[in-house]
Amino acid sequence: MAFKAFTQTRVFVKRAAPKEKDKSCIQCLECHGPNVYLGTKDATVQHLILPSAHGELGPVQSPAREGRMRKLGSSGPVVHLRTVPLFNHLLVLWDRGVSALNMFSLEPVPALPRIQHVSLFEVRDTPLAVQMLTASSRRKAIWLHVVGVDKWEAVKEIPLPQDPVAFALDGASLCVGTCNRYLLCDIQSGCTGELFPHSHSRERVFVASVGRGEFLLNGPESLGVFVMETGICQRPPLQWPQEVLAAGVCFPYIVALQPQALCVYSLLDQQHKLTLGLSGARGLLPVPDGVLVFTDRDISSLRLVPLEEQIQALVELESFEEALLLLDGVHSRRPIDSYKERQKAITCLAGFAHFYQEGFSEARDLFIKGELDPREIIHLFPGMRSLLCGDFQPQYDGVNKGRALQVLWQDDSSALHRYLAFLGEFLRAVSSTERGLRCGKEVDSALLRLYTELGDAENLQQLAEMPNKCLLDHCVPVLEQHNRYFALGSLYQSHGKHTNAIETWVKIADGFYKDPSCSDVYGHIVWTLSRLQDREAVWEFAEWTVRRNQEMGVRIFTLRPLDAQLEVLDVLALLEKYPRALILYLEFLIHDLNNEEERHHSRLALAYVSQALHEEADLRATRGKLQQLLWESRFYDVSAVHERVKSTALHVEEAIVLSRAGDHARALQVLVHQERDVRAAEAFCSRAARGRGSQRRRALLLSLLQIYLGSEQLAGAAADLLNRNPRVFRAETAVQLLPExxxxxxxxxxxxxxxxxxxxxxxxxxxxxxxxxxxxxxxxxxxxQASRTKLALDAEQKCSVCQGCFAEPQFARNPRGELMHTGCAGFLAP
CATH class of the missing domain: 1.20.5 (Single alpha-helices involved in coiled-coils or other helix-helix interfaces)
Structure with a gap:
């Protein structure tokens, strides 16, 4: 089917004897509604009445009904016709003058005298009056006339640098073509500006109004040039033949008349659309629904095909971009019903055209712009159709019928991967759009299946972890079939099935499932349990986690948010069998949660003792933590800890406990005689006296000195202690203790x-x-100095506080030097 923008019909054929053929040929046309007026070469005006509708007629049939005819004179062609419907006037230019006739009777209007010496004229309707512009045949000027029912009057003259050959009006702007250039005039101000020169003959110079302050000119180099009233061009020019006789606008097309053809161009993209054969054409007249074209003897009507039919024809021809351009351009001037829906549908059709040609980037953009239902694309892939709900009915199935993708894939094995890659890219792009959210189950399920089959582990895991609407009944078997068990667990978790998720991961960690996509499944389980709000699920897998690795497993309790901590006693009961995990959890309670319960502090201290007695590899670190706890904690049971360490080799710890009990002398005895570390004993004195002043340190060091002096083997230690601390010991006290x-x-x-x-x-x-x-x-x-100052007190002076007179010689004085009663001064005293 070929595209048709116009339907051509011959509406009038002028019958005449052969000898009158040259004298009665048609020179010009004018149309208003069904009324058509034609002017002939022999000064005759004829009225035709067109029917409201007509079909395709033969070359000699005439659907137009002939009305009145009027002979204006003996000779001279009728050059131009214009109607003034407001006053029922028909203005006729012949024999270099403008006459006014009645539109229906064609009788002259007596009140409007003939305007002489006119070469061109145009009529302009304004809200206030009807105006006519005439070009003088004697002067290089254009006259502005005001037209009334029974008079017209010249009100303004606009001078021109050259005689006009053609002109057109649009609002207050006048575009004039002369013998060698085009001009732009402002009717109100009379200003004239030159546009560009040309080299056409007088017959090829024409100006047509496009509307909205724009004109179409027959420019140089066979170009149809669009010029705005501001003098600038906003559209690219038309490339048309040199022999163009006339042009007119029938939105959204430009029609250009040649002697043997009528070329149609789009006003939207300036491209040639079609050519209609018209033998012997002389001129044309744009009308609201098309254009009238006349030859010497007949008139043809080119009626514009309804725009909806044009758009549909372009769609059927698969010229989708052209259909969209026409739809958008027409809607800007003539609103179309259901415009948005039609625009989206055509845009999607254009996307399918690119899709089957593997123009995936263009197809994706068009599908998104047309808000295509993602299920339409999913439906094209046979393996994905099971994801679609039973009530889904594809709207574009007729377009895609006979274009099964399997055929394309059979011819090219790599085509399958290209189409699958496009499917993933498109579904990702629309997943967050309104249309994608409406069918989120199908979109997410299709993406998950696509990632699984393509082996895209990164995108698969990301989709499974994030909130999604995947259909578990469809997706779980797919993941199991491809051994994607880690992603399966993440999918369970994103759907709130925490127990199923962790069970799946546990089976991977225990070796029942093989899935190399995650290198640290156990760490992921710990991380998940530490943030899981479902406490029943946490307790279900807590012991398995701790039993597998105590240091890592205890993190399910220690890494939990503070507002989601589990019951402490329940945790301690669970960790009773796992000493390393128990110590880590007690450290968390005391150091991180600042727990002050005595039983927890005592339990941690006793746990450190047990670990220190049985541990060999990291004994120093354990004893360091134990000593720090014994020094800094104020909440452990001193007697219980002392009972545990007194019979062990933990002498430093025993000394710390004795010191916390107030028995510093015994503590020093343990350090000196059992630990046998004089440096540790001296450091103990400093640590025990921290924050209690120098007197406590002096007393402790004095006790240590006495212990040293009590043993001959420690005499050297005593001398060293004195010599290292000369500022601590008092000489008179120390000397009395020294041996003679x-x-x-x-x-x-x-x-x-x-x-x-x-x-x-x-x-x-x-x-x-x-x-x-x-x-x-x-x-x-x-x-x-203050007591030697002299003050004079007389009867007129008053107290600065109570404003009373001084009745006694005693008075007081404030720092500002003001006098007051001694009682008032006492009242002001703080």
């Missing part, structure tokens, strides 16, 4: 340091006393 056999040289460093410290303290005390005396003396000077 010790020489001064042995403790000389202690004595020098102690005396120097004593001297320093004495001098510091004297300096502090001197500063205090100076400060006291300064205050005394200020007081003496």
């Amino acid at each position: 056999a010790w020489s001064v040289q042995l403790v000389s460093r202690f004595l020098v340091g102690s005396l120097r410290e004593s001297l320093h303290q004495r001098r510091t005390a004297k300096l502090r006393a001197a500063l205090c005396r100076a400060e006291l003396l300064r205050h005394k000077v200020i007081r003496m």
Whole structure:
């Protein structure tokens, strides 16, 4: 089927004797509604009446009914006709003058005298009046006339640089063609500007109004040029033949008349659409529903095919882009019913055309723009059709019928993968759109199946983890068939089936399922359980998790959010059989949750003791944690811990516990005689005195010194202790404790340091006393200077507080020098 924009009908044939043929040939046309007026070469105006509708007629049949005819004169052609329906006037240009006739009787209008010396004229309807522009045949000017029922009047003259050959009106803009150029004039201001030159003969110069302030000109180099009223071009020019006689606009087309043909161009994309044969054509007249074309003897009507039919014809010819262009362009001027739906449907059809040609990028964009139901694409893939609901009916099945993709895939094995890749890309693109969300189950299920079959593990896992609407009945067997058990667990989890998800992962970790897509399934299980809100599921798999790896498994309790912690006693009961996990959880309770319950602190301390007694690899780290806990915690049971460590080799820990019980001397005895570590004993004194002042440290070191002096083997340690701490021990106290056999040289460093410290303290005390005396003396000077000031008190002075007079010689004075009663001063005192 060929595309048709117009239907051609011959509406009038002028019959005449052969000898009159040249004299009565048609020169011009005018049309208003069913009324057609033709002007002939022999100064005759004839009225024709067209029927409201007509079909295809033969070449000699005439559907037009002939009306009146009027002979204007003996000679001279009728050059131009225009109707003024407001006044029922028919304006006729012949013999270089404009006459007014009645539209129906063709009788002259007596009140409107003939306007002489006119070469061209046009009529302009405005909201206020009917205006006519005439080109003078004697002067290079255009006259503006106001037309009334019984008069017309020239009101303005617009001078031109050259005589006009053709002109057209649009609003207040006038486009004029002269013998060698085109001009643009403003009727109101009279300003004239040159557009561009041309080299056409007078017969080839024409100007047509496109509407909305735009004109079409027969430009140079066989170009139809569009010019706006501002003088600029907003459309590309038309490329048409050199012998164009006239052109007109029948939206959305431009018709260009040649002697033997009528070329039709699109006003939307400036492309040639079709050519109609018209032998001997002389001129044309655009009408609302098409165009009238006349020769010397007949008139043909080219009626515009309804735009809906044109669009449908283009769709059937699979010219989808052209159909969309026509639909969008027409809708901008003539709103079409259900425009949006038709636009979407044609856009989708254009997408299918690209789809079958593997123009996947264009197809995807068109499908998205046309809001195509994703199920239409899923339906094209036979393996995916089981995902569609039974009530789905494809709208484009007729378009795709006979284009089974299996045929394409059989011819090209790689085509299957290209089409599947497009399916995934398209479904991803539409999954978040409104149309995609409406059928989210089918979209997500198709994507999951597609990723599984293509082996796209990354996208598969991402889809399974994120919230989705996959149909489990369809997707679970697919994942099991392809051994995608880790993704299966994630799919269960995203659908709220946490128990099924973890059971699946546990089977992977235990080796029942083989799925290499996740290298650390156990770590993923721990991470999942630590954030799972379903506590029953957590308890169901908690022991399996801890039994497999105590350090990792306990994280299902320690990594949980603070507002989702499990019952502490239940956790401790579970971890009773797993000592390493128990210690980690107790550390979490005490250090992270700041738990202050005595039983938990005591339990952690006893657990450290048990671990230290049985552990060999990391004994130092364990004892360090135990000592830190014993020093810093205030909540453990001292007696219970001491009972546990007193008969062990944990002497430092026993000393710490004894110190926490207040028995510092016994603690030092343990460190000195059992641990046999003098450095540890001295460090113990510093740690035990931390935050309690220097007096406590001095007392502890003094006790340690006495212990050292009580044993001959520790005499050297005692001397070293004195010499390292000369500022701590008082010389008079330490000397009394030293054995008489010790020489001064042995403790000389202690004595020098102690005396120097004593001297320093004495001098510091004297300096502090001197500063205090100076400060006291300064205050005394200020007081003496203030007491020597003389004040005069008379009977007129008043108290600054109560405003009363002074009746006694005693008074007070504030820092601002104001006088007041002593009672008022006491009242103001803080």
